Amino acid sequence: MNFRKSTRVLPLLLVLSLSGLAQNKSGAVMLKAGKAVTQPMQGSTSYDYQVQLKSGEALKATVLQKGVDVVINTYGPDGKKIASFDSPTDRQGTEYVTLVAPQTGRYRLEVAPFEPKAAQGTFELTVGKIMTPAQYTQSLAEDRKRADAVAAYLQTPHPDKTYDEQAAEVMKLDPTALMLPTAPLPEIEAARWLEGTWISTGKSYASAISPERTFSDTAVYRFDPQHPMMLTRANKPDGKYVPVMAYEPHSRRWVQASMQAGETGTGWNMATGNGWANNQLIMEGDGAFMGITNHSRVTRTKVDDTHMRMLTEERKGDGTWQPISEAQMVKQNSNSVTSK
Structure with a gap:
């Protein structure tokens, strides 16, 4: 603005x-x-x-x-x-x-x-x-109950309702539900450990169109200063940052969306996750590559503030999950890239 x-x-x-x-x-x-x-x-x-x-x-x-x-x-x-x-x-x-x-x-x-x-x-x-102060504390508890009701509603699909119909239902639960947060969100502050320079090493498993291969990558992650609920990454500290995922505070979900179009083909992916639990963030959704669709999930596991594992899997027809790729991530330095 x-x-x-x-x-x-x-x-x-x-x-x-x-x-x-x-x-x-x-x-x-x-x-x-x-x-x-x-x-x-x-x-x-x-x-x-x-x-x-x-x-x-x-x-x-x-x-x-x-x-x-x-x-x-x-x-x-x-x-x-x-x-x-x-x-x-x-x-x-x-x-x-x-x-x-x-x-x-x-x-x-x-x-x-x-x-x-x-x-x-x-x-x-x-x-x-x-x-x-006591009255305000009580007010916060009441606000939290309304926010809990909104999050529960939004985390449930409503394919029979239009956007406006759902918005009206949300406003009935909490008239302030569509306000944007004005204070730092605890979910973002708890995820600050993600900021920094990460070195990833791993492998992609063999598929019908490509053999198994190993990979390594170095990228800088930070929460965007202008959009503090969005985690971004760049190949170097002074490079161009692109979105990785964002926190949606009303439904309390993390959202990840990507699209690519180039020499290797055209693809897209959309996934959501309900937040970190037991040091894991599991995001699941649909995608496609060269017109072939799939349903996948990405599990990020926090080992500690400087180590993380990432596993990408595809859901098979029988409901089981098949690994696509896995990576070990080690953080090198975060002092120069923090968005605070």
Whole structure:
């Protein structure tokens, strides 16, 4: 998202009309729990609001979009940005904002247009109650239950439902389900050991079209700085990084997709896995090479932070699995490629 530096405009008459909202000495609008404000928005205009929070307190707010797509940025007492909130609701629908205070002070919420030349519309900002640390902990537990229900639904195929029908079901389970994560995901942080330079040695088993062969490969892996849920690889640290797999937080699955077209033929593969368990990530799916389809799985086994095994297998007609290739991977150095 590219945002042009915006001019913050808050007309005096509008400030005076905000029922239940106080004005501080600098002229900024102070938010109060349980109160709402409706603002027009057009072009690059953005609006600032402030709220006083004690250490550990949390504020939840909603922004209803009416004809304009907005993004909400939160800032700490030191002026540093904390998080951005934006979901794929476009110009209609609700954005959900959570602000947790790591220290006592005055925090700022900025409501800005997603597009620098936004069409005219309005938004309605509603502030929920300010929660104590204990209340926020309870709120997190309730959020987790809703997220668990969403993940369970999404991990089950629904071939009889369209995308929109499934999205509607998900929103019933959790209205915030389609929001993008604003904080580092524990699943990504737990997989940071994958970043670094890996040397792979292994073999591909003989098939109907090729003999058995050995191979070796060196590649640099990192989570993409711009898309932190995507693991990428390159043949050297300053080379071009290409996607390997990505974490999909709503269904809590890892996803891998690849396509090739060249001298050796054209092929594709799509596989998913439900996450690391017992130091293994098993991804399974369909693919094709030169028009011949197959169903395969890749098992990555973590030996320790610097050693990993990878086994690729194909499912046979009787349901058993036949090895296609296997590799031993050793990590050399990760200090220079981390995406943090």
